[in-house]
Amino acid sequence: MTTRSRVNHTSQRTRIHRNQQKTRDKHNGLNLLAEPDPATIKILASSLLSWYKDNHRDLPWRRNRKAYSIWISEVMLQQTTVAAVIPYYEKFMACFPSVKDLAQAQLDEVYEQWAGLGYYSRARNLHKSAQILAKKGFPKMAADLQELPGFGPYTSRAVSSIAFDEPVGVLDGNVIRVLCRVLGWSVAWWKTAERACLQKAADQLAQQGPSHLLNQGLMELGATVCTPASPNCLLCPWSARCEARKQDQITGLPLKKPRKSLEVWVWTPQILMKNSKVALVKNDYAPFLKGQMIFPGSVQKQSKRPKTYDLKHGITHHDIYIQVQKPLQFRDSHKKTRDKFKDKGYQWVQLQGLKKINPSNVLQKILQHFLA
Ligand code: SF4
Numbered sequence: 001m002t003t004r005s006r007v008n009h010t011s012q013r014t015r016i017h018r019n020q021q022k023t024r025d026k027h028n029g030l031n032l033l034a035e036p037d038p039a040t041i042k043i044l045a046s047s048l049l050s051w052y053k054d055n056h057r058d059l060p061w062r063r064n065r066k067a068y069s070i071w072i073s074e075v076m077l078q079q080t081t082v083a084a085v086i087p088y089y090e091k092f093m094a095c096f097p098s099v100k101d102l103a104q105a106q107l108d109e110v111y112e113q114w115a116g117l118g119y120y121s122r123a124r125n126l127h128k129s130a131q132i133l134a135k136k137g138f139p140k141m142a143a144d145l146q147e148l149p150g151f152g153p154y155t156s157r158a159v160s161s162i163a164f165d166e167p168v169g170v171l172d173g174n175v176i177r178v179l180c181r182v183l184g185w186s187v188a189w190w191k192t193a194e195r196a197c198l199q200k201a202a203d204q205l206a207q208q209g210p211s212h213l214l215n216q217g218l219m220e221l222g223a224t225v226c227t228p229a230s231p232n233c234l235l236c237p238w239s240a241r242c243e244a245r246k247q248d249q250i251t252g253l254p255l256k257k258p259r260k261s262l263e264v265w266v267w268t269p270q271i272l273m274k275n276s277k278v279a280l281v282k283n284d285y286a287p288f289l290k291g292q293m294i295f296p297g298s299v300q301k302q303s304k305r306p307k308t309y310d311l312k313h314g315i316t317h318h319d320i321y322i323q324v325q326k327p328l329q330f331r332d333s334h335k336k337t338r339d340k341f342k343d344k345g346y347q348w349v350q351l352q353g354l355k356k357i358n359p360s361n362v363l364q365k366i367l368q369h370f371l372a
Contacts, residue, residue, distance in 0.1 A: 184243025
């Protein structure tokens with residue numbers, strides 16, 4: 001880069017920074033951003049549409065625009081890559097080809113098809129929502145979809161725009177990255193006000209219609225061209241208008257979200273056996289595996305790792321140190337244990353069936369530790 005172009009880049013960067021600062025000051029310190037101008041949005045939308053028509057991948061959930069297929073694929077894609085999702089998606093759809101099939105299935109069958117994807121609360125919510133949707137049909141608007149279990153703003157907007165062409169934008173990690181770069185927005189996108197500005201920009205784009213193509217185009221651009229570490233700007237339909245590229249700021253955008261600090265928890269589960277069955281309770285005492293059936297017990301938050309523990313397991317930002325008590329045999333005839341454990345809302349589960357009730361492997365790890 002020549003000295004002159006370096007000077008130009010620096011003054012351009014300073015100008016953009018000053019404009020962003022002015023907007024912040026105008027809004028009492030809130031980091032709000034000026035809307036992109038309509039002419040720019042129009043040009044971005046039209047180049048994105050032509051690019052998507054020629055460059056999109058042939059993916060199983062793109063072969064029709066059924067709300068059910070889009071919903072299932074979007075939920076699966078929240079946790080892993082397209083390549084990893086395809087076999088899970090095909091297996092799941094072969095087992096539950098319609099929302100009615102999913103609604104009529106037992107929850108443990110759904111868990112079985114979901115196994116390997118993690119985040120079992122998502123499978124549970126799919127099952128709950130399917131039961132509502134099978135009776136009432138799919139609402140066509142994101143605002144109505146969002147009332148259903150497990151439908152957040154992203155999934156609702158993806159389904160309503162791709163299946164029904166509602167002109168609303170989608171905002172996930174890929175889209176945030178592309179928008180921050182193309183608009184040159186150096187903002188804390190994880191905060192509510194800044195996120196609302198990004199959502200508005202995505203909405204403006206989708207309103208240029210057809211939103212099912214524009215939203216998929218934006219997702220596709222983020223997944224295949226404007227990737228986190230090595231964007232291929234030469235293949236990008238937006239390269240001539242991209243502010244991050246003009247300012248040589250690509251690797252710095254989007255800003256990095258500060259990491260949630262790890263929490264240390266000591267979990268003392270009690271393994272209570274009755275013949276070949278083990279007791280589970282609905283988890284209302286631990287901040288991890290929330291709402292799931294787990295062993296009864298207690299948890300304690302600590303400032304550092306304990307000196308002694310039997311097992312360690314990590315779930316999201318929870319570092320769990322497990323101290324397992326010796327398994328107890330529950331006997332109805334034994335007055336002392338009967339009085340101690342009666343009326344605790346236990347569900348007695350066959351050891352072999354435990355994985356169907358709670359597929360998280362931490363329960364298996366605990367059992368194996370003592371029963372192997
Ligand atoms: S030009 Fe490069 S950085 Fe800008 S949007 Fe396209 S791929 Fe991303």
